[in-house]
Amino acid sequence: MAAYTPMIQQYLQVKADYQDAFLFFRLGDFYEMFFDDAVKASQELEITLTSRDGGAEERIPMCGVPYHSAANYIEQLISKGYKVAICEQVEDPKTAKGVVKREVIQLITPGTMMEGKGLADKENNYIASVTAFDDQVFGLAYNDISTGESKVTLLSHNFDEVLNELSVLNVKEVVVASNFSAELQKKMRERGVLVISFEDNSSIEMNFARLLDGLDQEPLKQTVARLFHYLFRSQKRSLDHLQPVTTYQIHQYMKIDYYSKRNLELTETIRSKGKKGSLLWLLDETMTAMGGRMLKAWIDRPLIDRSAIEHRHTIVEVLMQHYFERQEIREKLTEVYDLERLAGRVAFGNVNARDLVQLKHSLMQVPFLIQTLQGLGHEAVKQIADQMDPCEEIADLLEQAIVENPPLSLKEGNIIRDGYNPELDQYRDASRNGKNWIAQLEREERERTGIKSLKVGYNRVFGYYIEVTRANLHLLEEGRYERKQTLTNAERFITPELKEKEALILQAEEKIGELEYELFTQIREIVKEYIPRLQSLAKAVSEIDVLQCFAQVSEDRHYVKPQFSRDRRLMVKDGRHPVVEKVMNAQEYVPNDCIMDHEREMLLITGPNMSGKSTYMRQIALTAILAQIGCYVPASEAILPIFDQVFTRIGAADDLISGQSTFMVEMLEAKNAIANATKNSLILFDEIGRGTSTYDGMALAQAIIEYIHNRIGAKTLFSTHYHELTVLEKELTQLKNVHVSAIEQQGKVVFLHKVKEGPADKSYGIHVAQLAELPDELITRANEILSKLEKPEDIEKVWTEERVPNKEESAQLSFFDEPASVKKQEPSSKERKVLDHIKSLDLLDVTPLQAINLLYELQKKLKC
Known part of the structure; x- marks a missing residue:
């Protein structure tokens, strides 16, 4: 260790805590990887493997990816079942003494993806924990960190039930104790689990105790606590969007095991493993991502409670009877974004201004949905409408605060509307008027000097300047202009007035950027307080989306209401x-x-x-x-x-x-x-x-x-x-x-x-x-054989006259009458015993299955 440079030593110290992950180590504008990480990443990502001097005699393998495009590379690794630890600078390089301090700020795994192409809109991304309490009892908890949903159950028959649940949920990552059975880990991997992670802490901590209030059994609490410890430890940030854990029992729903789900092609086809051609593909007329996820969950877990089933049928019937209102509902739902995942991004701290504009537009549709549903005049539909909370305060806040088309980056400014914050308005006025002053100065200087090509410009190194070509330098007034920069064909100058205004303009622009980001984070914190209400709204919207989907499909495909x-x-x-x-x-x-x-x-x-x-x-x-x-x-x-x-x-x-x-x-x-x-x-x-x-x-x-x-x-x-x-x-x-x-x-x-x-x-x-267009010759021959097999008296010819048997074949026992030459031979003592056994049987007292088994035993005796 001492032989390496301080930076490589720092890398190795951080890597020691993340041996099972690729460490993306931030150096300037790149995430670098070293040693084995670099070799493996260069192969998996198909990027160039280089090397660098790290202080030791041998050069260190190295590869890297630009930080601004790292998300694509991270997704590639996650999709292949790897983990990625993001190590960032947590200290200002200007104030650092020695190597800049770096820490892992997040561990990204297949089960903890919060955004990106790997996160399908209409599919949950579950991570689960499994705890073994004895050979017959297992605790299973699962969570979608992107939506905050968490559930837990106890399975008390055998591990096959655990495997079936993991398959139904399409769990990508499972958290277990370090001493969990290696054989059971192998079974989980065979069933499609990409990653198995380890967490031994299953104690109840204050930061998530509130989420476990509804659990009354200690095994349930331990199972969930193991999962939450892993999530909080790996994500290293706020998870305030996590919803209270709910319990369920598998016998509360129609049980469809993994094989049956696959054979019936409920959510994907057997051949292509894709959605098209499955029952989910047929039904999916949902208009929102939330509704799509709920539809899949309903298909995975059909109800067995008659009243609950008939309640859904009643709402579908009402929606089918009101075609125009249903079309209005569908139209409004198309403008509702993914409220569940937006709430998760708010809590996680990676929400941007465009996300909040989407949230505003979504909330603005809710009053229309409520009005349309209540207008249907049915109590069951009205109950869903009553669960929809428009969150008017948030919609109003976002309308007043965020511009309609903000930039993606939070550091570019132009996010907050004029009139929202007086201080920001003052800075903007200074900036805008300052630029107007600059334009006015350029006109005045041209008039003063008579130089039509004179211009006032700006760059980040020298700030504002007055640029004059060499041919016109003699027209400048002596003592008024201070030379700032010399170019090949021009000189750049500054005046006392320009210098003073420059300070005001640049200070205003710097303050604008800082203040806009500060105001945005304040707005985000306000929205954060509404997360439980937004999640409740999301459930109600998802439910009506799935039910209108059923109504749409049922009407289009001419389905009928079933009776039970x-x-x-x-x-x-x-x-x-x-x-x-x-x-x-x-x-x-x-x-x-x-x-x-x-x-x-x-x-x-x-x-x-x-x-x-x-x-x-x-x-x-x-x-x-x-x-x-x-x-x-x-x-x-x-x-x-x-x-x-x-x-x-x-x-x-x-x-x-x-x-x-x-x-x-x-x-x-x-x-x-x-x-x-x-x-x-x-x-x-x-x-x-x-x-x-x-x-x-x-x-x-x-x-x-x-x-x-x-x-x-x-x-x-x-x-x-x-x-x-x-x-x-x-x-x-x-x-x-x-x-x-x-x-x-x-x-x-x-x-x-x-x-x-x-x-x-x-x-x-x-x-x-x-x-199937097999060769005609083959078909003709098959028909010949079939016609003879269907005539008992000709079966012998098929297997004797038309084939040339070898010695082994001729020695085998025939199931059919023997040729005359064979019949003349006396049976051996072994054959005589079998014949005597057959004569002693009462065939009228033998079932078909017993007869087949008896025939098999007799055949074995003759072959021995």
């Missing part, structure tokens, strides 16, 4: 998949009915690929979710139960990160549904068992159907290609067969996309392959 049954009956008439319908021409979409009651708890759905089985299943789930978030549903009539949970197993995808195969993922998702579903849940299983051998898959599928039917009783839609399972309708009283119909015309399949009663008569697999 108390006997768990489900009846959807002419139901549609909302997203598929929007992507397709609505006139081409084929609607379908779905009826389920105590005699039809399960639907076993058969039909060819591409016929619409998965779409049909998804549309039932999406209809239930739409109804329970408070929106109308895509149908001509809908009666629904209120579901407590939705489980899906749709699609096939390896989980490569966790090293799990498609079949393992399928089984884990099935297990999650079977272990957690209740009779009030909705289960969608698509092609369960296809990831393994035919008999294994069929056996598992039947066992799962029987278990759900006999043990759980949940509403279940189960699609399959195992046509053998359709016989279960005779054995399971609450299971019914339905199929998605298709017809064959001129050797080609035509999908009708219509769901009908009964099982499908054909799978049309080869026809689908033909639609």
